[in-house]
Amino acid sequence: MRLTSSAAGLFPIAPTPFTADGAIDHGSVETLIAAYLAAGATGVTVLGIMGEAPKLEPDEALDLTGRFIDGMPGLPVIVGVSAPGFAAMRSLARAVMDRGAAGVMIAPPPALRTDDQIVGYYAQAVEAVGADVPFVIQDYPLTLTVQMTPKVIRRIVEDNPSCAMLKHEDWPGLEKISTLRGFQAEGSMRPISILTGNGGLFLDFEMERGADGAMTGYAFPEMLADVVRLQAEGRRDEAHDLFDAHLPLLRYEQQQGVGLAVRKYVMMRRGFIASAAQRKPGAALSARAKAEVDYLLARLAAKDPRAAV
Structure with missing residues (x-):
């Protein structure tokens, strides 16, 4: 399966489950896949920023990718291949595509500043991974510090037929x-x-502006899938009501530095993964922070029974 411009729905950004000693928890990979399928995922993205990709060895990254490809047959698996140099990007991209990935996601390096530099970088990246590999532009200026205007994105799309998604x-x-x-x-x-x-912090209105769905991580992926579906069905108020019920927890999870710790903690509470551990270096939640998350879950359960953990 190859990624196409018609992709839509929910592509969760998968965290990498670890045991307390830092090993990849393969059992939790299986339960996480099952949870995403039950939530209505139409694809998945692995080795993203929140997947702790830089902490993985190359063989671990390829093995993890393969487990998602095997566990989600018939659904597209996108793999983050961003790297400081094109040699590493090419190696991972070709390996995951040979393994059955649908496409790759490429983020611009922080050093890019001008429009021509950004456009030129993506042209070189496509040359490196191969023009036959469908790719996703990752536009994340808050973290990557690269500002892509709509006209720059249009240039990248028009210059590179293998660009399937933003x-x-x-x-x-x-x-x-x-x-x-x-x-x-x-x-x-x-x-x-x-x-x-x-x-998912702006998903309610992003769908109304023309987005095709969500590619993000949140401890309730089924909420994201439901909002996408409800908006597509024209059930605007129902979509906003559900989104509003989750907004306090969404906001709490968006804290810089501890957001992944919050997400993994809730996923552990929900049985998606066995441990909230991150591979070092990684943030951990204090006892007080866990109590605050538990409080938010209890309040959310009054409106969405799926939060009753």
């Missing part, structure tokens, strides 16, 4: 989605899939 994580970014869909409507940019990130 992972949109600008903040604020609603107008960017509208501008890109405007380019598409006027015929100056071919259609691509737009999936959004930022922990």
Whole structure:
């Protein structure tokens, strides 16, 4: 299966489950896959920023990718292959594509500043991984510090037929989605899939601006899938009601530095993974922070019974 511009729905960014001693927890990979399938995932993304990819050995990264490909047959698996140099990017990209991945995600390095530098970087990245490999542009200026305007994204899309998707994580970014869909409507940019990130924090309105779905991590992936589905069905108020019920926990999970710790803690409480451990270096939640998350879960359970853990 190859990634196409028609991709839509929920592509969770999968965390990497670890045991307390830092080994990959293969049993939890299986339970996590089962949870994503039950949540209605239409694909998955591995080795993303929240997947602790830089902490993995190359053979671990390929093995983890293979487990998701085998565990989610018929669904596209996207693999983050961003690297400081093109040799490492090429090696991982070709390996995961040979293993059965649907495409790769490429983030721009922080050193890029001008529009021409950004466009040129993606041209070189495509040359490195191969023009036959479908790829996702990762637009995440809050973390990567690279500012991509809609016109730059259009140039990348038009210059590279293998570009199938934009992972949109600008903040604020609603107008960017509208501008890109405007380019598409006027015929100056071919259609691509737009999936959004930022922990789902703006998913309610991103869908209304023309996003095709979510590619992000949140401890309740079924909520993300439901909001995408409800908006697609035109059930706007129901989508916002469900989103609003989860917003306090979404906000808590968006804290810089401890967001992954919060997400893994809730996923552990829900039985998705056996341990909230991160491979070192990694943040840990204090007893007080865990109590606050438990409080938010209890309040959420009054509106969404899936939070009753």
